[in-house]
Amino acid sequence: MDDKKPNVVLYISLQSRCLAKEAHPSAMVRSSLPGGGRGHLLAGRLVLALTCLLSFYNFYLSLLVTLMATDPSISIDIYTVNGLSNNTCNWYKRRWNSLSSFPYSLQLIMETQVNYNFYPNKEVTIISAPFSAGQRNGGVEKGPKYLLKHGLKEDLEALGWKVSLEEPLKGSGLDLPPSETSQEIFEAGNSRMRNPTIVGQATEKIFETVKSVAHKKVFPLTIGGDHAIGMSTLAGFLDAYPDACVLWIDAHADINTPDTSPSGNLHGFPVSFAMGLKRDLWHKQFDWLDNAKTKLLANRIAYIGLRDVDAGEKVILRDLGIAAYSMYHVDKYGIAKVVEMALSKINPSGKSPVHISYDVDALDPLFTPATGTPVRGGLTFREGMYIVEAVAETGNLAALDIVECNPDLAISNVHEFDTIAAGCAIAKSALGETLV
Numbered sequence: 381m382d383d384k385k386p387n388v389v390l391y392i393s394l395q396s397r398c399l400a401k402e403a404h405p406s407a408m409v410r411s412s413l414p415g416g417g418r419g420h421l422l423a424g425r426l427v428l429a430l431t432c433l434l435s436f437y438n439f440y441l442s443l444l445v446t447l448m449a450t451d452p453s454i455s456i457d458i459y460t461v462n463g464l465s466n467n468t469c470n471w472y473k474r475r476w477n478s479l480s481s482f483p484y485s486l487q488l489i490m491e492t493q494v495n496y497n498f499y500p501n502k503e504v505t506i507i508s509a510p511f512s513a514g515q516r517n518g519g520v521e522k523g524p525k526y527l528l529k530h531g532l533k534e535d536l537e538a539l540g541w542k543v544s545l546e547e548p549l550k551g552s553g554l555d556l557p558p559s560e561t562s563q564e565i566f567e568a569g570n571s572r573m574r575n576p577t578i579v580g581q582a583t584e585k586i587f588e589t590v591k592s593v594a595h596k597k598v599f600p601l602t603i604g605g606d607h608a609i610g611m612s613t614l615a616g617f618l619d620a621y622p623d624a625c626v627l628w629i630d631a632h633a634d635i636n637t638p639d640t641s642p643s644g645n646l647h648g649f650p651v652s653f654a655m656g657l658k659r660d661l662w663h664k665q666f667d668w669l670d671n672a673k674t675k676l677l678a679n680r681i682a683y684i685g686l687r688d689v690d691a692g693e694k695v696i697l698r699d700l701g702i703a704a705y706s707m708y709h710v711d712k713y714g715i716a717k718v719v720e721m722a723l724s725k726i727n728p729s730g731k732s733p734v735h736i737s738y739d740v741d742a743l744d745p746l747f748t749p750a751t752g753t754p755v756r757g758g759l760t761f762r763e764g765m766y767i768v769e770a771v772a773e774t775g776n777l778a779a780l781d782i783v784e785c786n787p788d789l790a791i792s793n794v795h796e797f798d799t800i801a802a803g804c805a806i807a808k809s810a811l812g813e814t815l816v
């Protein structure tokens with residue numbers, strides 16, 4: 381029914397009546413509210429409130445549909461306009477779906493104003509995590525500075541957020557490039573980790589900060605730094621929201637354990653740490669993870685964008701039945717369907733807070749070239765933005781990480797600009813920027 385011209389168009393507000401008439405000149409255009417559209421806006425709202433209160437709306441809609449439509453092949457669109465909150469739109473959808481005995485399709489044509497169910501006061505703390513010892517390229521520790529210089533804080537303020545900044549590594553000496561820190565290798569049997577002491581110390585500090593921000597009911601936006609800090613953000617956020625679920629947007633699964641990692645680089649481990657996998661093989665510097673209240677469960681995380689997964693990681697993903705949407709699935713189903721499938725798998729109730737951990741290498745290197753482990757065949761810029769827009773639209777987005785911007789790996793100013801601008805664009809789209 382979707383591609384069919386509607387013969388009846390219902391509109392919700394006066395502005396959308398014009399929109400609907402313009403789009404479907406030959407259709408019958410009617411208000412979807414009893415008495416709506418004719419009177420005063422306030423009166424319309426009052427009627428809406430009353431009909432909601434009295435649960436009268438289902439009845440009204442069915443009556444309207446029955447009166448207007450005798451032909452079961454009829455298709456009906458409901459028009460609304462920019463500015464209606466996502467909660468209201470969802471309310472309409474639920475109402476409509478509950479009329480399942482009707483053979484008519486509902487298309488809500490809308491651009492919504494994004495709400496944040498967990499942050500009605502719109503407060504965000506940017507947690508700066510200039511950290512690079514989870515891998516071997518210098519420069520990724522400069523990510524936070526460049527993102528802030530690009531105007532990240534001001535952009536979020538312009539979206540109506542009250543923004544504060546935390547710097548858990550400041551003065552600790554843990555924010556140095558790998559060339560200036562001693563290179564430690566921790567080996568036991570066939571397992572290996574690089575720089576566990578410094579990574580363990582830094583991630584613990586970041587964990588404490590994310591945890592306290594999340595407990596204060598402020599949105600934690602952590603900017604890296606390499607993706608090793610993902611263990612801190614997941615553990616810290618889950619401490620405050622034990623029922624949280626995670627979307628890991630990345631070319632890589634980052635779920636290696638000490639005995640599966642081909643590199644020993646700890647930015648390839650964070651998910652396995654947050655889940656507590658192979659606990660007996662950990663270096664003692666990660667004991668702090670035992671204090672985190674909640675372990676990440678396999679059915680609470682989904683991946684989008686995968687295309688470079690190590691052999692041992694594939695075994696873990698399969699054994700644990702983790703929802704892993706690779707670029708193959710994005711090609712096959714399209715990004716909208718993939719996001720929908722991922723969310724329904726990890727958040728079946730649709731009520732849990734969603735944490736997005738976003739590695740900029742999920743995007744194709746065309747868009748984010750300045751990153752340590754680029755892999756071709758990635759998400760387009762729009763696909764990448766769509767993911768955060770769609771999750772934001774549900775109202776459940778509650779934490780975000782943006783990692784692996786490495787300005788030192790840019791071979792031109794354009795590369796540097798593109799990568800940093802993409803990182804900022806992810807944050808803005810996640811925190812409520814809409815296209816119109």
Ligand SMILES: NC(=[NH2+])NCCC[C@H](N)C(=O)O
Pocket residue numbers: 606607608632633634636641642643644645647648649688689690739741752753784
């Ligand atoms: N966050 C990242 N960029 N991770 C890349 C990991 C690459 C590889 N799987 C490894 O463990 O070494």
